[in-house]
Each structure stands twice: as C-alpha cells, then as structure tokens.
Amino acid sequence: MRIIIDIQCFGTASRYRGVGNYALALVKKILEINNKHEIILLANTNAKEALAFINNEFDGVIKENTLKSFHCFENTNEMFTANLPYIIISEKIRSHVIDSLKPDFVLISALFEGSDNNFVCSIDKDRDYKVGVIGYDLIPLMNEDIYLSDNQVKSWYFRKLESLKNSDYIFSISESARIEFKTLLSTADEKLLNISSAVDDSYHEASIQAETVITELSIDRPFILYSGACDERKNLKGLLNAFSKLESDVINKYQIVLVGKYPEAGKQELDKLANKLQLATDTIIYTGFITNEFLKSLYKECKVFVFPSFHEGFGLPVLEAMTCGAPTICSNASSLPEVIGIEEAMFNPYDVNDIKLKLFKSLEDDEFRDLLIANARERSKLFSWSYTADKLLTFINENIEPRTQFLDYNESYKLFIHELSELINQYSFDDLTIKYISRYIAANQKECDSWLISTNS
Numbered sequence: 405m406r407i408i409i410d411i412q413c414f415g416t417a418s419r420y421r422g423v424g425n426y427a428l429a430l431v432k433k434i435l436e437i438n439n440k441h442e443i444i445l446l447a448n449t450n451a452k453e454a455l456a457f458i459n460n461e462f463d464g465v466i467k468e469n470t471l472k473s474f475h476c477f478e479n480t481n482e483m484f485t486a487n488l489p490y491i492i493i494s495e496k497i498r499s500h501v502i503d504s505l506k507p508d509f510v511l512i513s514a515l516f517e518g519s520d521n522n523f524v525c526s527i528d529k530d531r532d533y534k535v536g537v538i539g540y541d542l543i544p545l546m547n548e549d550i551y552l553s554d555n556q557v558k559s560w561y562f563r564k565l566e567s568l569k570n571s572d573y574i575f576s577i578s579e580s581a582r583i584e585f586k587t588l589l590s591t592a593d594e595k596l597l598n599i600s601s602a603v604d605d606s607y608h609e610a611s612i613q614a615e616t617v618i619t620e621l622s623i624d625r626p627f628i629l630y631s632g633a634c635d636e637r638k639n640l641k642g643l644l645n646a647f648s649k650l651e652s653d654v655i656n657k658y659q660i661v662l663v664g665k666y667p668e669a670g671k672q673e674l675d676k677l678a679n680k681l682q683l684a685t686d687t688i689i690y691t692g693f694i695t696n697e698f699l700k701s702l703y704k705e706c707k708v709f710v711f712p713s714f715h716e717g718f719g720l721p722v723l724e725a726m727t728c729g730a731p732t733i734c735s736n737a738s739s740l741p742e743v744i745g746i747e748e749a750m751f752n753p754y755d756v757n758d759i760k761l762k763l764f765k766s767l768e769d770d771e772f773r774d775l776l777i778a779n780a781r782e783r784s785k786l787f788s789w790s791y792t793a794d795k796l797l798t799f800i801n802e803n804i805e806p807r808t809q810f811l812d813y814n815e816s817y818k819l820f821i822h823e824l825s826e827l828i829n830q831y832s833f834d835d836l837t838i839k840y841i842s843r844y845i846a847a848n849q850k851e852c853d854s855w856l857i858s859t860n861s
Contacts, residue, residue: 405441405806408507409434413514414458415451416521420665420693421633422720423540426577427513428461429604430538433793435465440801444505447473450480450522469855474501475844480522482560489831491518495526496827497844500820503531504813504852509804511796512537512571516564519557527570532811534804536573539596541717542584543637550636565589573803575796577601577718580739599796601718602789606696607703607727617701621691623659628763629706629730631663631699631721632713634670639712639735639753641677644688646712646759648681654767659686661702665693703728708766708773711735712753719743726784731776733762745783749776 409431418424435443445466447455455473462471476494479487502510515537517523527535544551544561552558568574569589575597576582582598585591628647632638640662647660662674671690678688691698703709709725711734719740725732726744734740735753744750751762765772811819824845828838 405508405800405804406444406506407441407800408444408446408502408505408510410446410510410512410525411458412446412448412451412454412523412525413517414461415448415454416514416517416523418514418517419454419457422718423514425604425720426540426601426718427538429602429789430793430796431513432462432465433789434797435462435470437790437793438797441797443470444507445471446502447471448522448524449473449475450478472501472505472851472855474498474524475847476524477840477844478522480518480524481520482518482563483520483556485556489827489833491524493824493827493831493841494524496820496824497841497848498524499526499528499531500816500845501848501852502533503811503816503820504849505855506807506810507533508806509533509800510535514538514540515568516540516561518564519560525567527567529570532807532809534572535570536575536800537568537571539574539576539581539585541577541581541715542588543715543717545588546584546715547637571595573597573799575599575799578716578739578742580742581717597795597799599792599799600787601720601723602787602792603720603724603727603784604696605789607700607724609700612697612701614701614705617698618705621661621689621694621698623661623689624686625659626657626707627659627661627689627705628767629661629663629702629709629725630711631702631709631724632711633664634662634666634674637714639714640674642753642756642759643710643712644674644677644681644683645756646763647687648683649756649760650764654764655683655687658707658767659689661689661691661706663691663694663699663702666690699724700728703730706730708733708763708776710763710766711740712751712759713737713740714753716740723784723787726780729777729780731766731773732780733766733776743783743787744779746779748772749779 411431413424413427447458476497477490480491480494481487482491510533515525552561573595574585576585579598582596586596634640703725709730709732711722713735715738722732722734722743733749734744736750737753752758
C-alpha cells in the first residue's frame with residue numbers, strides 16, 4: 405500500500421508549537437516501525453527552511469525517494485483576500501500531484517494551517533483514495549468570540565472545516581478531542597479514532613546540568629514552572645491570582661518560570677497584573693524560546709509544574725513534565741484528566757481559591773509532592789509514540805484496501821487541465837500568471853515522472 409503523509413506543517417509556525425512536535429514525533433515513529441507500506445512524505449517547495457529542517461530531522465530515517473515536494477504559488481497566506489485565487493489554484497495543483505503519485509491513503513499531519521504563512525492543503529470530495537487527518541482540537545469553533553472575531557480568520561477557519569468534512573477519517577489526539585469532533589461536526593463514530601499522544605523519546609534521557617540552566621535564566625530561588633503559550637485560554641492570569649493569595653512568606657520563597665515565546669503585548673499584560681497583585685518584579689521569569697535540553701532540566705528541577713489551562717486538545721506539557729518526574733498539577737478541564745490520571749492532582753481552573761489550595765499543598769506538603777512524583781512516573785509510562793503510531797497503522801491496515809484500478813493518466817491530466825482552465829478564466833489571470841502556473845505544472849510533472857520511473861525500475 406502506498407501512503408502519502410502531508411508534512412507541510414513543518415514549514416509553518418506550528419513547527420515550534422505542540423502541533424509541530426506531535427507531527428514530527430508521530431511521523432518519525434511511523435517510519436521507524438513501518439515494515440509493510442511504501443511511505444511518501446509530501447512537502448511544499450516554497451518552505452525552503454522547512455525542507456532543510458526535514459532533511460536534518462529525518463537524516464538516516466527516510467529512504468531514497470521518500471521525500472517529495474510540490475511546486476505552487478508562494479503567496480498563499482490566506483489572511484490576504486487577494487491571495488485566495490492563488491491558494492485555490494495551488495490546492496488544485498497539489499491535488500493533481502497527489503493523484504499522479506497514485507496513493508492508497510493520504511494522511512494530513514495538520515490541516516488548520518495557512519492563516520499567516522504559506523500552506524496549501526485541501527481535501528477534495530471526488531477522489532479515488534482515502535484521506536485521514538490528525539485532529540488536534542476545535543477550540544476556535546468553541547470560542548468564536550476569542551479566536552474568530554476577525555472576519556478573515558473566520559473565513560479561513562470555516563473553509564478548513566468544510567475541507568475537513570470531506571475527509572474519510574479523523575484521528576484525534578485525545579478522547580476529549582474525539583468527542584469534540586463527534587458532537588460539534590456531527591462526525592460518525594466509524595470515522596473517528598483516538599490515537600492519543602506521547603512525548604519525544606529524548607524526554608526519557610538525561611538533561612544538561614540544572615545549575616547551568618538556572619544560572620543562565622537568572623533563577624535565584626525554588627520555582628513554579630509552566631510551559632506553553634500565553635493566550636487567555638491558558639489561564640496564566642488565574643495562576644498569578646492564585647499565587648498572590650498565598651501567605652507572603654510562601655510567596656517570597658518562590659519564582660514563577662514561564663517557558664514559551666511570548667509576544668511583548670502578552671508579557672506586558674502579565675507584568676501589569678503582577679504589579680497590580682503587588683508581586684515582586686523578579687517573581688516572573690520569561691525564558692523565551694529554549695531548547696528541549698533546557699526545558700528538561702527545568703522540569704526536573706522545578707518545585708512543581710502547573711498547567712491551569714481552560715481547554716486543551718491533549719496537554720502535552722503535562723505529559724512532558726511527568727515524564728521528567730516533575731510533581732505535576734493541572735486543571736480538571738477537557739483532555740487533561742486523561743493525562744494526569746488522579747483527582748488529587750487536579751483543580752478547577754475557574755476557581756482561583758481551588759488553584760491556590762492545590763498550589764500551596766504542592767509547594768509546602770512534602771508527602772503530597774511525593775504522591776505527585778509517584779503519579780508522574782507511573783502515569784507517564786502509559787503513553788508512547790510506538791503505541792500511537794501502531795494504533796494508526798493498524799487502523800489503516802484493517803480499513804484501507806489497496807487500489808486496484810487507476811484512472812488513465814491522460815484522462816486524469818485532461819480533467820485537471822479542464823478544471824484549471826475554468827479557474828483561470830474565472831479569476832481572469834494575466835498571461836504572466838498563466839506562465840507561472842504552466843511552470844509549476846511542468847516542474848511537478850517532471851519530478852513525478854522521474855519518481856515513478858525510479859520506483860518501477
């Protein structure tokens with residue numbers, strides 16, 4: 405069976421966030437354990453930095469001819485209305501490239517991309533192969549007033565939702581996410597599978613000396629750790645409010661270390677709140693982007709790891725912290741109970757007093773901290789990329805039939821050109837733009853022909 409995995413998310417901002425980490429680890433493990441299928445990784449030639457990243461990350465892992473990239477327009481940032489015709493043409497070109505590679509199954513590692521970067525991905529209704537999508541969450545749909553207040557963002561998101569509805573399967577990263585896709589999109593149970601999540605194998609390995617990390621980040625006392633973004637959903641204001649309600653002698657003993665690449669506006673808002681709560685100016689430490697080696701050291705050294713989020717697709721930082729043996733507490737919302745496992749380690753994220761009580765107990769009660777550490781070590785063993793990748797591949801083996809018939813290439817090409825011509829006329833492209841389109845088609849065809857010849861030889 406021939407499987408294509410779309411890995412364009414490595415060329416977007418998601419590469420530095422949870423979605424990119426998830427996709428990278430999952431694809432690596434699929435390639436490692438697969439012994440049955442022919443796998444092609446599909447990238448976008450416009451993401452040149454990403455291609456270098458992919459070649460580096462998959463060095464020694466992928467076989468010759470495994471990585472393929474398609475040519476299309478560069479200006480596919482969907483936040484500009486004028487780009488939409490180029491996006492739709494590029495999506496049509498990508499679909500034809502996939503058709504030319506004759507897959508049995510296509511896995512899309514991330515669909516909701518392209519809102520602020522070059523990304524081309526859609527799912528056609530009329531096709532001869534099956535398509536599955538990794539389903540992270542539907543948080544924007546559940547919080548339209550926060551995430552979709554901009555009309556352009558809303559238009560992009562709902563266009564992606566319509567595309568998602570054309571998929572054959574959605575592989576959710578948690579049971580909570582699976583239920584979201586079922587209830588909010590009325591997705592049938594047979595189209596949904598929870599494949600769970602895991603952390604990178606490196607989190608099981610030794611990290612660099614904690615003293616080095618602590619000195620470099622100017623941490624000068626025991627600290628509470630958080631890793632993740634700083635948007636409202638993450639509830640960092642709730643954490644600061646809860647911390648400020650502790651006794652002054654407890655507050656003065658600790659710092660709060662926030663790991664993540666935050667915009668200046670986000671940091672200023674948190675600093676403003678900290679000042680209002682009369683917290684010392686050195687209470688909060690912003691690390692900015694740090695390496696996994698640094699992060700592992702912080703997990704291992706922190707007094708407690710706290711994750712107060714209102715809603716998550718999975719909650720990977722919680723699992724990362726537990727894998728490193730950190731005493732970990734988190735909110736009892738959405739998917740997080742699936743990760744943390746025990747009620748004692750959870751709090752109500754909407755109740756500042758409840759956060760405060762759990763935080764105090766984690767910091768000052770050694771017996772309770774021992775319970776959290778023991779839970780972290782045992783609970784983290786339940787999650788692995790081998791399990792997730794195997795569950796996905798097993799599902800494909802049991803539900804996808806290899807194709808035995810293919811549309812004649814000439815007929816397929818004529819159909820593609822006909823559809824493309826209609827779009828070109830619809831958008832009234834000038835001659836120069838049409839020349840670019842012709843070049844993309846020719847470049848893609850040359851590479852596909854070369855690949856098919858080498859594969860069949």
